[in-house]
Amino acid sequence: MRINLPTWLTLFRVALLPVMVVVFYLPFRGHNLTAAVVFVLAAVTDWLDGYLARRLNLTSAFGAFLDPVADKLMVAVTLFLLVESHRGGWPGILMAVTAAIIVGREISISALREWMAEIGMRATVKVAFIGKLKTVMQMVALVVLILQHEKGAEALRLYHIGEGLLVIAGGLTIWSGLYYLRAAWPMLRGEPPRQPGAGKGAEA
Structure with a gap:
């Protein structure tokens, strides 16, 4: 090869x-x-x-x-690092829940795409604008959180901005996941598959 x-x-x-x-x-x-x-x-x-x-x-x-x-490895590994090193209390819980949502969505949508590919309908579950927005928001949040990790009180405000962006990315993750689930729902209910539209979506 x-x-x-x-x-x-x-x-x-x-x-x-x-x-x-x-x-x-x-x-x-x-x-x-x-x-x-x-x-x-x-x-x-x-x-x-x-x-x-x-x-x-x-x-x-x-x-x-x-x-x-x-x-997905890049995002998951980075989230695990941040969760493991995050301070305790409600901020730590929020970080862990958000990370679980993001990683759980990636696993679920990957499984959904694999199943759709098996029945020849993978193009039905293609990337939407919300998925691209989620990816950009997620990447910016992770960069900020890595950069400001353990930098002291002077960087705490920017770190909180990173936390907020990650929570927003988590919300967009749920939204985009529901978008993909809605597209695949007729097949999941056992309805006869329709021919997918033209074009091929990228992963997001």
Whole structure:
């Protein structure tokens, strides 16, 4: 199997995950900024591999499988880091619940897409604008939370902004999940599948 450039970028994104975990916990000055840079680099490769795949027509079955897996791993690992290191009390509970909603939605929608693909109706469950908005909000929130992690009282206000953005992303996660569920609901009820519309949606 020959691996093309977009797939190499996806593999690089996966390889960045353990680097981010190690940097996140290492007690050196600027570890927060370094971890945030690693996360942003991973996010940039997420955009770049998709752009190159479309622009240069460098698509492959392995790349199509690996890209959404890498995206979900990046988000899930980052959320686990933030939840584990978050202070206790209601803010910690809110962070944990929001992370559970986001990860739970990703697992559920991935399973839904897989089932729809098995019955030849995967195009019915395609990305909507709300899914793209959720992704952008989620990425911005995670960058802010990583950057401001354990930086002291002077950064607490910005950290709270990151928490608020993550909660909003959690709300959008539920909204987009219901959108996908509504699209697939007729098939889930056992109704005869209709032909999907034209076009193919990307993962979000």
